[in-house]
Amino acid sequence: MSMLLYAAGVVVFVLAILASIGLHELGHLVPAKAFGGKVTQYFIGFGPTVWSRQRGETEYGLKAIPLGGYVKIVGMLPPGADELGERTPDGALKVRRSNTGLFTQLVSEARAAEWELVGTEDADRLFYRMPWWKKVVVMAGGPTVNLLIAFVAFAILFATYGIKELVADDGPPVLETVATCVVPFEETGRECTDADPMAPAYEAGLRPGDTITSFNGTPITSWDQLKGLVQRNADGTAVIGYERDGRSFTGATSTTVEARPVSAEDTTLRQVGFLGVSPTTHVETTTGGPVFTLREMGRMTVDSVTAMVHLPVKVWDVAQAIVGLEERDPNGPMSIVGGGRIAGETVSSERFETTEKLAGLAFLVGGFNLFIGLFNFVPLLPLDGGHIASALWEAVRRGAATLTRRPDPGYVDAAKLLPVAYVVAVCITVMGAVLIVGDLVVPVHLPTE
Structure with a gap:
């Protein structure tokens, strides 16, 4: 029975996280379509495609590695003024590829791949041509959904189970x-x-x-x-x-x-x-409604932002724990693998009543969504916050040009930041891999008492 409960806890947690990922991507897809953007793919997971189905112009599906998801919004990268080429017979814009340097080549390849999906009829549907505020809404939609999921989870938790604290007599x-x-x-x-x-x-x-x-x-x-x-x-x-x-x-x-x-x-x-x-x-035990939830989430937000600032150091500590140089910090970061383990131990533990187990799962799901939402607002590509920062910078540039009666500077070219995006993506991937290995080799467990 204990193993069955453990497995049930893991499955419930993983399904909740997958649902959160799916809703995050819907947070991008819905406003993008509402604003007339062209969305060609909506996938949960990465790697080989397990299942997909075409609905209109959008392909919906699942991939083999459930560690994220993505929505393909056409026209994220504008073509460089000096890279515009002729159109192919089917109407797609052909972007010239450059080979003057590694990063230049990568940027050029990214532009080319982006514009292979663009036809003559798509000119007014490209993401980069949207007004800046629409770009902000589309890119902020995903992490905002995660914050809303966290709010709902915590609101239910705080209104029913409450916060239990040890207080001095x-x-x-x-x-x-x-x-x-x-x-x-x-x-x-x-x-x-x-x-x-x-x-x-x-x-x-x-x-x-x-x-x-x-x-x-x-x-x-x-x-x-x-x-x-x-x-x-x-x-x-x-x-x-x-x-x-x-x-x-x-x-x-x-x-x-x-x-x-x-x-x-x-x-x-x-x-x-x-x-x-x-x-x-x-x-x-302290219980409360929406205002209480917002106040507690504010406190947790401060803790989460502090944790993000120290995340590279904390991941390095996990790496040292993997090779046996130090003990793993039980309060340090963990991956979805570690979260699943904690969920399994919570549900299978004989020390907790059913209400405590449900509260523990709600707190885990809410905590992961809060962190994911805040992390995606970090103003660096390829995170959503990087695109939001680009859109806001576009608004500032164009607003300043209007006030000073200078020529319109045009759209911000996010492609120029792709070298930064590649470095950030590699760092995120490495940190994620270290945490997953750490959760397998030196896992964090529930306290025994």
Whole structure:
């Protein structure tokens, strides 16, 4: 039964991602057709064609490798002014090929392949001839669909299951744990050694079960208050009042240790006060509607953008983990393979109730769609954001020319950025391959507790 549940979790997750890919591409196809553009292909996946069917001028189908999809919109690349050639007997524009350099050749080949699909009747249907705002709508349609899928998944999740968080108990903090030593942040999780300094709280005499009542003479009423006082303890001197078995005690220590992160959300290393304790906690559930969902998605968006900035470094860490040079970060990036594994473990785990399993799947699907949507808005070709940036730059150029009464500069030639697109595509492919291998060789698992 466990294996069947695991397989079911994987299948549900993969189908959800494939549906997301299909809807993403529909986000491009629908407005492109609505604006009169010519769309010749709509495919989910890459590689050999598994199935396809022609409907009107568009071929719809599935390909063997379900790691993406594409819509072929004719006329994405305008012909270069010096590359325009005569038309072939069937009316297609023949673009001259250049062989003056590698990148020039690649650009020329791309133009030629693009314009082999263009006939005389298509002149007014070419993507590059659309007004800039229509180009933005067409290219933003795909990632916007992913963000909408994420919103729906999170809205259902937050309205029903909610967000469950461990929150410190009310009142003066009762200690759940007291660290015996200070382990360097980079080595978090390992056991203490004789070379590690004693943790400040342990040095002051504090032990699990104690209640902290004062810090440097200030009465303590909550865990958050204590955290703030410790972190702002500039000179490090600390006199801590605490109770144990109904008796009052006082201990002295220094809260100055090596640089550490301020919180789980802000992992930037700073010199802040540190005690080495955690309070007793309870689970609190917070639910909310659309506004709550948008607020939470805003927070997740900040985290996702931060993750994208550090993505190359994180992928390099995965590569090192593959060859055994370091442990894999359980909070690092993963591919759809890793997401499927987590989905399978979530559904097959005996630790979770059915509602928790459904919530876990919804969070996975929403999280992947949020990241995919945001990533596609990165203003670099071949991502959708690169085409959006080109369209916006066209609007700026033409608007500035109109205001200054200069000649119209014409359409922005996205083909000139193809060398950048090739480099970005190679980087994305390599990072994707590393993550897939990492998810197979050193996979991330659900926490055991």
